[in-house]
Amino acid sequence: MSFVDAVREAVATIPAGAVASYGEVGAHLGLGPRQVGRAMSLLGEDVPWWRVVYADGTPASCHEGRAPALLAEEGTPMRGARVDLARARHHWPL
Template sequence: MTWVDEVREAVLTIPAGFVASYSEIGRHLGMGPRQVGRAMSLLGEDTGLPWWRVVHADGTPATCHEGRAPALLAEEGTPMRGGRVDLGRARHRWGSP
């Protein structure tokens, strides 16, 4: 499995209504947040990948894909506060790596 595949698989485990930041995914996989971002860009329009569940460290949704992330997060009932995801309530947590 390539590192891009590892990122894809990690993102697929984030349930609806929850999110993870690039840095959280990186820590989970043993890589940096920029590497996670690069993998996400390489995955592009991968159908079935919930890309909108990957947010910046401050809870700001992604701005790619014509800025659709906030609407998709809202559809899933993701807790928001002031245009950002409420990470205290919506952070996905993996078991110990």
């Protein structure tokens, strides 16, 4: 399986209302955050890309800045313009 496919599968498991940072997705897969970012740039709209955020909770700015609205639609806990990571962080099963 390619690292792009691995990122696709991992991101698809993040439930609505939850998020993971690029680094957390990478740690789950044994990749670096930049590799995750590269893979994310190759994925289409069929993957919930808006559920992957920066380490400080800032939503992605790609896709014409739609991430904050999509996160709000899902009821993702926010602290101002950033995701409240303490409440919204996704944890993969061990």
